[in-house]
Every structure is written in structure tokens, then in C-alpha cells.
Amino acid sequence: MTVIAVTGHMDLTEESVPLVREALVTLLNPYTEEALTGVSCIAKGADALFADTVLSLGGQLVVVVPSQDYREAKVKADYAAEFDRLHQAAAEVAVMPYAEANREAYEAANSELLRRADRLIAVWDGQPGNGRGGTADTVAEARVNGLPVEVVWPKGASRKG
Incomplete structure (x- = not known):
């Protein structure tokens, strides 16, 4: 069994x-021969x-939810149905012991992702983090802990703004 976490x-x-989805299918497909488990915070976007x-x-x-209020406080209306679908499809849901979604809760959730994983996939443009415990910080933590990291950023991929 292979356990792969995501940050992105x-x-x-x-x-x-569609570019990122295709890259993820290509990357994950070899692991389907065995039992593949994905660990995600299921935030909108890469997760x-x-x-x-x-x-x-x-x-x-396996879904890791950063805080008890995450669904109500952070999931916007245009993403709520997809969040709920993924949440319900999960074999396991772990809710971090934080009442409110904040930087500490996100950092704890990211650490929990890494603790459970054999490897990390980062849907990441390679840019430094903005100091909020995001993708770059999670990649750095994985590398410090010796966890293999595969960066996915297909040609043509970009971020809003």
C-alpha cells in the first residue's frame, strides 16, 4: 500500500x-496496482x-480537516457541494483539535498529512511561500523530514491573479 499526500x-x-488533473492521473496511475491511499485537506483547487x-x-x-469550523468558516458556497461530496467519499476523516481555522490549524493539518504519508505530491509553481503555512512551507517540511516530494506544475499551468 502506498499513501500519498497532497499540497498545492x-x-x-x-x-x-485539466492540465493538473492529467498530470495527477499520470503520476498516480502506477500506484493503482497496489492499494493507493490519498491524503488531502480537500481545499478548493489542487487538494x-x-x-x-x-x-x-x-x-x-483520507481527509484531514484543519479545524472544527472549517466547513462553515472557510468553504465558499461555490465549492460547498464538491467539498461535501469528497468528505462523504472519504474512508476516514480526521479533524484536527482546533475550534477555529487559523494558521496554527493549517500548519497542524499539513503536519498530519505528512505524518501519514509515504510521499508528497505538490501542485506548486515553485514560488516561495507567503508566510502562511502554505504549499512552499509544506514542501520544505516534507523535505526536512526526508519524505519524497514530486512537484506537479505542467506546462501552461498558472494561478489566478
């Missing part, structure tokens, strides 16, 4: 979504794309 950008452009790809390939999904 939430603000992928619409044009980037959700990864989770959906794992499920579409017949893998199991």
Missing part, C-alpha cells in the same frame, strides 16, 4: 485544472483535484 495551490486558473483523481482511480481517500 487553491487559486489555479480554469485552464490549469480537491488530487482527492477526486485518487477516487476516480479506485483509491481510498
Whole structure:
């Protein structure tokens, strides 16, 4: 069994979504021969794309929710149905012991992802982090801990703004 966690950008452009999905299918497909488990916080963007790809390939999904109020406080209306679908499809849901979604909760959730994983996929443009415990910080933590990291940023991928 292989357990793969994901970190990545939430603000992928619409044009980037099929490019990233295709790259994830290519990367994850070899692991479907054994039991594939994906670990994701299922945030909008890269996390959700990864989770959906794992499920579409017949893998199991483990969801790590950063805080007890995450769904109500952070999931916007245009993403709520997809969040709920992925949450319900999960074989396991771990909610971090934080009442409110904040930097500390996100950092704890990212550490939990890495603790559970054999490797990390980062849907990442390679840019330094913005100091909020995001993708770059999670990649750095994985590398410090000796966890193999595969960066996915297909040609033509971009972020909003």
C-alpha cells in the first residue's frame, strides 16, 4: 500500500485544472496496482483535484480537516457541494483539535498529512511561500523530514491573479 499526500495551490486558473488533473492521473496511475491511499485537506483547487483523481482511480481517500469550523468558516458556497461530496467519499476523516481555522490549524493539518504519508505530491509553481503555512512551507517540511516530494506544475499551468 502506498499513501500519498497532497499540497498545492487553491487559486489555479480554469485552464490549469485539466492540465493538473492529467498530470495527477499520470503520476498516480502506477500506484493503482497496489492499494493507493490519498491524503488531502480537500481545499478548493489542487487538494480537491488530487482527492477526486485518487477516487476516480479506485483509491481510498483520507481527509484531514484543519479545524472544527472549517466547513462553515472557510468553504465558499461555490465549492460547498464538491467539498461535501469528497468528505462523504472519504474512508476516514480526521479533524484536527482546533475550534477555529487559523494558521496554527493549517500548519497542524499539513503536519498530519505528512505524518501519514509515504510521499508528497505538490501542485506548486515553485514560488516561495507567503508566510502562511502554505504549499512552499509544506514542501520544505516534507523535505526536512526526508519524505519524497514530486512537484506537479505542467506546462501552461498558472494561478489566478
